[in-house]
Amino acid sequence: MGPKNIIDLGINIDHVATLRNARGTTYPDPLRAAQLAEEYGADLITLHLREDRRHIKDADLINMRPLIATRMNLECAVTPEMIEIACKVKPHDVCLVPEKRQEVTTEGGLDVVGNFDNVKNATQRLIQAGITASIFIDPDEQQIAKAKETGATVIELHTGKYADTDGAEKLKELERIKAAAKFGHSIGLKVNAGHGLHEGNVKAIAEILEIAELNIGHAIVAEAVFKGWKAAIQDMRAIMLSARQAAMNR
Protein backbone atom coordinates (compact mmCIF):
# COMPACT_ATOMS: atom_id res chain seq x y z
CA MET A 1 0.00 0.00 0.00
CA GLY A 2 1.34 3.46 -0.86
CA PRO A 3 2.45 5.39 2.27
CA LYS A 4 -0.31 7.98 1.93
CA ASN A 5 -3.03 5.53 0.96
CA ILE A 6 -5.51 3.88 3.26
CA ILE A 7 -6.41 1.39 0.52
CA ASP A 8 -5.03 1.00 -3.02
CA LEU A 9 -7.03 0.59 -6.21
CA GLY A 10 -5.60 -1.54 -8.99
CA ILE A 11 -7.33 -1.02 -12.31
CA ASN A 12 -7.54 -4.21 -14.36
CA ILE A 13 -7.47 -3.34 -18.08
CA ASP A 14 -8.16 -6.84 -19.48
CA HIS A 15 -11.59 -5.98 -20.77
CA VAL A 16 -10.41 -2.91 -22.64
CA ALA A 17 -8.45 -5.49 -24.64
CA THR A 18 -11.57 -7.70 -24.91
CA LEU A 19 -13.37 -4.82 -26.63
CA ARG A 20 -10.42 -4.19 -28.96
CA ASN A 21 -10.12 -7.86 -29.85
CA ALA A 22 -13.83 -8.18 -30.63
CA ARG A 23 -13.17 -6.30 -33.89
CA GLY A 24 -9.45 -6.86 -34.34
CA THR A 25 -8.90 -3.09 -34.29
CA THR A 26 -6.08 -1.21 -32.58
CA TYR A 27 -8.60 0.61 -30.35
CA PRO A 28 -9.46 0.88 -27.53
CA ASP A 29 -5.78 0.78 -26.61
CA PRO A 30 -5.09 -0.89 -23.22
CA LEU A 31 -1.97 1.26 -22.82
CA ARG A 32 -4.02 4.44 -23.19
CA ALA A 33 -6.50 3.03 -20.69
CA ALA A 34 -3.67 2.29 -18.26
CA GLN A 35 -2.05 5.70 -18.57
CA LEU A 36 -5.35 7.51 -18.16
CA ALA A 37 -6.25 5.27 -15.22
CA GLU A 38 -3.02 6.35 -13.55
CA GLU A 39 -3.89 10.00 -14.22
CA TYR A 40 -7.37 9.43 -12.70
CA GLY A 41 -6.06 7.90 -9.48
CA ALA A 42 -5.20 4.24 -10.06
CA ASP A 43 -2.47 3.07 -7.69
CA LEU A 44 -1.45 0.21 -9.95
CA ILE A 45 -2.36 -1.44 -13.23
CA THR A 46 -3.38 -5.09 -13.31
CA LEU A 47 -3.46 -7.27 -16.40
CA HIS A 48 -3.96 -10.98 -16.93
CA LEU A 49 -2.03 -12.65 -19.75
CA ARG A 50 -4.21 -15.71 -20.27
CA GLU A 51 -2.75 -18.81 -21.88
CA ASP A 52 -5.30 -18.46 -24.70
CA ARG A 53 -4.53 -14.71 -25.08
CA ARG A 54 -8.26 -13.94 -25.22
CA HIS A 55 -7.75 -10.35 -24.07
CA ILE A 56 -4.25 -9.11 -23.16
CA LYS A 57 -1.57 -10.12 -25.71
CA ASP A 58 2.17 -10.52 -25.21
CA ALA A 59 2.79 -7.26 -27.10
CA ASP A 60 0.51 -5.36 -24.69
CA LEU A 61 2.52 -6.57 -21.75
CA ILE A 62 5.91 -5.83 -23.33
CA ASN A 63 4.93 -2.39 -24.64
CA MET A 64 3.29 -1.37 -21.41
CA ARG A 65 6.04 -2.46 -19.02
CA PRO A 66 8.31 0.63 -19.32
CA LEU A 67 5.35 3.00 -19.63
CA ILE A 68 3.50 2.12 -16.44
CA ALA A 69 4.37 4.87 -14.00
CA THR A 70 2.75 3.32 -10.92
CA ARG A 71 3.10 -0.45 -10.54
CA MET A 72 2.40 -3.30 -12.94
CA ASN A 73 0.67 -6.36 -11.51
CA LEU A 74 0.71 -9.27 -13.95
CA GLU A 75 -1.74 -12.11 -13.36
CA CYS A 76 -0.76 -15.42 -14.92
CA ALA A 77 -1.14 -19.17 -14.63
CA VAL A 78 1.47 -21.38 -12.99
CA THR A 79 2.96 -22.75 -16.23
CA PRO A 80 6.59 -22.79 -17.43
CA GLU A 81 5.66 -20.50 -20.36
CA MET A 82 4.05 -17.87 -18.14
CA ILE A 83 6.77 -17.91 -15.49
CA GLU A 84 9.37 -17.52 -18.27
CA ILE A 85 7.50 -14.50 -19.69
CA ALA A 86 7.06 -12.97 -16.23
CA CYS A 87 10.76 -13.34 -15.39
CA LYS A 88 11.72 -11.73 -18.72
CA VAL A 89 9.27 -8.80 -18.53
CA LYS A 90 9.76 -8.29 -14.79
CA PRO A 91 6.52 -6.59 -13.71
CA HIS A 92 6.65 -5.20 -10.17
CA ASP A 93 4.17 -7.84 -8.97
CA VAL A 94 3.03 -11.17 -10.36
CA CYS A 95 -0.15 -12.75 -9.06
CA LEU A 96 -0.38 -16.48 -9.73
CA VAL A 97 -3.92 -17.49 -10.67
CA PRO A 98 -5.65 -20.74 -11.66
CA GLU A 99 -6.79 -21.05 -15.28
CA LYS A 100 -9.17 -23.33 -17.11
CA ARG A 101 -9.40 -23.14 -20.88
CA GLN A 102 -13.22 -23.25 -21.03
CA GLU A 103 -14.00 -20.88 -18.14
CA VAL A 104 -15.63 -17.51 -18.83
CA THR A 105 -13.67 -15.99 -15.97
CA THR A 106 -11.40 -17.13 -13.12
CA GLU A 107 -13.32 -19.73 -11.11
CA GLY A 108 -11.99 -19.93 -7.57
CA GLY A 109 -8.52 -19.45 -6.17
CA LEU A 110 -5.34 -21.37 -6.80
CA ASP A 111 -5.19 -24.73 -5.00
CA VAL A 112 -1.86 -24.18 -3.22
CA VAL A 113 -2.41 -27.18 -0.95
CA GLY A 114 -2.87 -29.56 -3.90
CA ASN A 115 -0.11 -28.06 -6.10
CA PHE A 116 2.35 -26.98 -3.45
CA ASP A 117 5.63 -27.91 -5.18
CA ASN A 118 4.63 -26.26 -8.48
CA VAL A 119 3.41 -23.09 -6.81
CA LYS A 120 6.45 -22.90 -4.55
CA ASN A 121 8.87 -23.34 -7.48
CA ALA A 122 7.10 -20.65 -9.50
CA THR A 123 7.02 -18.31 -6.52
CA GLN A 124 10.71 -18.80 -5.83
CA ARG A 125 11.63 -18.15 -9.49
CA LEU A 126 9.66 -14.91 -9.41
CA ILE A 127 11.28 -13.79 -6.17
CA GLN A 128 14.74 -14.58 -7.55
CA ALA A 129 13.89 -12.38 -10.55
CA GLY A 130 13.18 -9.50 -8.17
CA ILE A 131 9.40 -9.69 -8.56
CA THR A 132 6.91 -9.48 -5.68
CA ALA A 133 5.01 -12.77 -5.79
CA SER A 134 1.34 -12.91 -4.94
CA ILE A 135 -1.13 -15.81 -4.95
CA PHE A 136 -4.80 -15.53 -5.92
CA ILE A 137 -6.55 -17.66 -3.37
CA ASP A 138 -9.92 -18.57 -1.86
CA PRO A 139 -10.63 -17.14 1.61
CA ASP A 140 -9.51 -20.37 3.26
CA GLU A 141 -7.10 -20.59 6.20
CA GLN A 142 -5.41 -23.79 5.04
CA GLN A 143 -4.72 -22.37 1.57
CA ILE A 144 -3.43 -19.12 3.07
CA ALA A 145 -1.05 -20.89 5.45
CA LYS A 146 0.28 -22.96 2.54
CA ALA A 147 0.66 -19.82 0.40
CA LYS A 148 2.85 -18.31 3.11
CA GLU A 149 5.02 -21.48 3.04
CA THR A 150 5.81 -20.90 -0.66
CA GLY A 151 7.66 -17.72 0.32
CA ALA A 152 5.06 -15.42 -1.26
CA THR A 153 4.58 -12.21 0.69
CA VAL A 154 1.22 -11.27 -0.81
CA ILE A 155 -2.13 -12.99 -1.31
CA GLU A 156 -5.19 -11.80 -3.20
CA LEU A 157 -8.48 -13.12 -1.85
CA HIS A 158 -10.96 -14.19 -4.54
CA THR A 159 -14.16 -12.21 -3.95
CA GLY A 160 -16.05 -13.83 -6.84
CA LYS A 161 -18.31 -15.98 -4.69
CA TYR A 162 -19.19 -12.97 -2.50
CA ALA A 163 -19.98 -11.01 -5.68
CA ASP A 164 -22.09 -13.74 -7.27
CA THR A 165 -24.27 -14.76 -4.33
CA ASP A 166 -27.10 -13.10 -2.42
CA GLY A 167 -28.69 -13.10 1.02
CA ALA A 168 -27.37 -15.41 3.70
CA GLU A 169 -24.81 -16.99 1.40
CA LYS A 170 -23.32 -13.60 0.54
CA LEU A 171 -23.06 -12.68 4.23
CA LYS A 172 -21.42 -16.00 4.98
CA GLU A 173 -18.87 -15.43 2.22
CA LEU A 174 -18.21 -11.92 3.51
CA GLU A 175 -17.49 -13.37 6.96
CA ARG A 176 -15.10 -15.89 5.35
CA ILE A 177 -13.29 -13.04 3.59
CA LYS A 178 -13.04 -11.03 6.83
CA ALA A 179 -11.63 -14.02 8.73
CA ALA A 180 -9.21 -14.85 5.90
CA ALA A 181 -7.97 -11.26 5.72
CA LYS A 182 -7.39 -11.19 9.49
CA PHE A 183 -5.57 -14.51 9.39
CA GLY A 184 -3.40 -13.57 6.40
CA HIS A 185 -2.48 -10.25 7.98
CA SER A 186 -1.72 -11.94 11.32
CA ILE A 187 0.87 -14.22 9.70
CA GLY A 188 2.59 -11.29 8.01
CA LEU A 189 1.11 -11.40 4.52
CA LYS A 190 -0.02 -8.37 2.55
CA VAL A 191 -3.67 -9.13 1.83
CA ASN A 192 -5.32 -7.91 -1.38
CA ALA A 193 -8.73 -8.81 -2.79
CA GLY A 194 -10.61 -8.75 -6.05
CA HIS A 195 -12.89 -10.30 -8.65
CA GLY A 196 -16.44 -9.37 -9.50
CA LEU A 197 -16.39 -6.19 -7.42
CA HIS A 198 -18.55 -3.25 -8.52
CA GLU A 199 -19.91 0.00 -7.11
CA GLY A 200 -22.79 -1.84 -5.44
CA ASN A 201 -20.79 -4.47 -3.57
CA VAL A 202 -17.34 -2.99 -2.94
CA LYS A 203 -18.15 -1.11 0.28
CA ALA A 204 -18.21 -4.12 2.62
CA ILE A 205 -14.90 -5.36 1.21
CA ALA A 206 -13.22 -1.95 1.43
CA GLU A 207 -14.27 -1.78 5.10
CA ILE A 208 -12.05 -4.75 5.98
CA LEU A 209 -9.05 -2.99 7.49
CA GLU A 210 -6.59 -5.82 6.83
CA ILE A 211 -7.10 -5.53 3.06
CA ALA A 212 -4.45 -3.35 1.44
CA GLU A 213 -5.49 -3.30 -2.21
CA LEU A 214 -8.46 -4.07 -4.44
CA ASN A 215 -8.08 -5.07 -8.08
CA ILE A 216 -11.13 -4.24 -10.14
CA GLY A 217 -11.66 -4.40 -13.89
CA HIS A 218 -14.75 -5.72 -15.58
CA ALA A 219 -17.29 -3.56 -13.75
CA ILE A 220 -15.23 -0.39 -14.17
CA VAL A 221 -14.89 -0.94 -17.92
CA ALA A 222 -18.65 -1.63 -18.05
CA GLU A 223 -19.51 1.49 -16.03
CA ALA A 224 -17.22 3.58 -18.28
CA VAL A 225 -19.55 2.87 -21.20
CA PHE A 226 -22.14 5.05 -19.47
CA LYS A 227 -20.18 7.67 -17.57
CA GLY A 228 -16.68 7.59 -19.01
CA TRP A 229 -13.38 6.07 -17.85
CA LYS A 230 -12.50 8.97 -15.55
CA ALA A 231 -15.79 8.97 -13.63
CA ALA A 232 -15.89 5.15 -13.46
CA ILE A 233 -12.45 5.08 -11.84
CA GLN A 234 -12.93 8.09 -9.59
CA ASP A 235 -16.37 6.99 -8.38
CA MET A 236 -15.02 3.54 -7.47
CA ARG A 237 -12.07 5.11 -5.68
CA ALA A 238 -14.34 7.49 -3.77
CA ILE A 239 -16.60 4.63 -2.57
CA MET A 240 -13.58 2.62 -1.44
CA LEU A 241 -11.92 5.52 0.36
CA SER A 242 -15.05 6.66 2.17
CA ALA A 243 -15.86 3.10 3.27
CA ARG A 244 -12.31 2.63 4.54
CA GLN A 245 -12.24 6.00 6.31
CA ALA A 246 -15.55 5.26 8.04
CA ALA A 247 -14.32 1.81 9.13
CA MET A 248 -11.12 3.37 10.51
CA ASN A 249 -13.14 5.88 12.53
CA ARG A 250 -15.33 3.23 14.14
Ligand SMILES: CC(=O)[C@@H](O)[C@H](O)COP(=O)(O)O
Ligand atom coordinates in the same frame (compact mmCIF):
# COMPACT_ATOMS: atom_id res chain seq x y z
C1 LIG B 1 -7.72 -13.37 -11.86
C2 LIG B 1 -8.79 -12.42 -12.05
O1 LIG B 1 -9.67 -12.35 -11.25
C3 LIG B 1 -8.74 -11.46 -13.20
O2 LIG B 1 -7.88 -11.89 -14.14
C4 LIG B 1 -10.03 -11.07 -13.81
O3 LIG B 1 -10.95 -12.05 -13.62
C5 LIG B 1 -9.97 -10.66 -15.26
O4 LIG B 1 -9.73 -11.71 -16.14
P1 LIG B 1 -10.86 -12.68 -16.71
O5 LIG B 1 -12.13 -11.90 -16.86
O6 LIG B 1 -10.30 -13.17 -18.00
O7 LIG B 1 -11.02 -13.79 -15.71
Ligand SMILES: NCC(=O)COP(=O)(O)O
Ligand atom coordinates in the same frame (compact mmCIF):
# COMPACT_ATOMS: atom_id res chain seq x y z
N1 LIG C 1 -7.85 -10.10 -9.62
C1 LIG C 1 -9.10 -9.50 -9.87
C2 LIG C 1 -9.02 -8.55 -10.98
O1 LIG C 1 -7.95 -8.21 -11.44
C3 LIG C 1 -10.23 -7.92 -11.53
O2 LIG C 1 -11.31 -8.80 -11.61
P1 LIG C 1 -12.68 -8.25 -12.25
O3 LIG C 1 -13.01 -6.95 -11.57
O4 LIG C 1 -12.41 -8.03 -13.72
O5 LIG C 1 -13.68 -9.34 -11.96
